[in-house]
Amino acid sequence: MGRRSYVKAAAACAVGVLAASGCGGGGQEADSGDRLSVVTGVYPLQWLASQVGGDHVGVENLAGAGTDPHELELAPRQIGGLQPAVDDAVSSQGGDNALDVADLVELRTLEQNAGSSGHDHGEGGHGEPGGESGHDHEESGHEEPGGEDGHDHGASDPHMWLDTERLTAAAEGLADRLSEIDPDHASDYAANAEAVTGTLGSIDTEYSEGLAECASRDIVVSHSAFGYLAHRYDLHQISPTGTDPHSEPTPARLAEVAETVREHDIGTVFTEPLGDADAAETIASETGAKTAVLDPVEGVAETSPGDDYPSIMRANLQTLTEALDCS
Structure with a gap:
């Protein structure tokens, strides 16, 4: 089916994230073309992957809309018959392309x-x-x-996305990994990550000023x-x-x-x-x-x-x- 990698983020507790990315082809959605397939297990990284990947990725979130990710259970179709846990899916399927966001950001306990x-x-x-x-x-x-x-x-506390500085680091790391998998669109991933970090920086400034006094x-x-x-x-x-x-x-x-x-x-x-x-x-x-x-x-x-x-x-x-x- 072509290249495939797995990315997980903050995979502590049930709000961990798994993302799988691979070229279009067998097993992909009919309209996916040559986009990378990215799977996440928590909404903030679904948003992040969509923003960084742009038109070059298709993103699916394992926890559906309105679903508490603490209660996430993976169906066999989502993980190929693996145990219903994100960490198990990553360790079993990740291989050399696995990306753990805990390697990109400093998690607090x-x-x-x-x-x-x-x-x-x-x-x-x-x-x-x-x-x-x-x-x-x-x-x-x-x-x-x-x-x-x-x-x-x-x-580790998995809720790192509530710190925009840590989410910025995750965006930059995700852009780097997507660029390794799909070098033809590396400049797009870098530009998208820069736009995301601008948005996150603005939110951080608003919080710092709004909560100062x-x-x-x-x-x-x-x-x-x-x-x-x-x-x-x-x-x-x-x-x-x-x-x-x-x-x-x-x-x-x-x-x-x-x-x-x-x-x-x-x-x-x-x-x-x-x-x-x-x-x-x-x-x-x-x-x-x-x-x-x-x-x-x-x-x-x-x-x-x-x-x-x-x-x-x-x-x-x-x-x-x-x-x-x-x-």
Whole structure:
């Protein structure tokens, strides 16, 4: 069938990404021509591959529209009879052309990303003294969910796409790999990657300016998906669960988060389009806080605040600036 390679990105937990690319021919869609075939397992890298590949690639996302990638199961037709796991598919089929985005970007651990940005929220390891502003960009190493979520906090946090700098590195690395596979269109991939990095740079600037001065820097979220964003923009992520939005928080953990919300006068608890909102709504109900949607951009659902990565990220920024009272 011609050249074939596999690319995976941030393949920790079930929100990993696998991309397969190969020349058109046997087994390709009838209208694919000579385009490379790229398969992803999480929406942000579907968007990224489409932007970088442009007209020269056909992209399929394993997690369909409105599907939570944490629940991704691969059908035999998607992985050729392999075990239903992205990592297994990559290791079995990747060969010399496999690309792991973890080799392109520096992933932070769940423990690093679950920690505080510098607030001192009392006992329980929620924070540490920061600078004069009370914030510190250094890694805190604290475990916000209190170790009750059952996750290995030494493992990598896969939600790297919420840091536009890391996604920029992924775009550049993907362009390089596509150029190796398809050198005839290398200049197009490079130009497309440059356009993507421009978009991501603009979003980063908007976040840096929009979140520079806020009355609060605490974000209470449904699950710990926002560690990269919190670390980059000096926010403090608080979650009743770990990285799995479907894990059940203990009553003690719910009470702990609710007490933090009351103690620090946090006015908004964030839900998300694809995850279970019960815990967040319970905390909001018990504390008098309101709820708002903060999208981890794990997929695009009917209730997402935008229809693609840039529009969702910008909608998230507007939600954050309103909830945190940023000037």
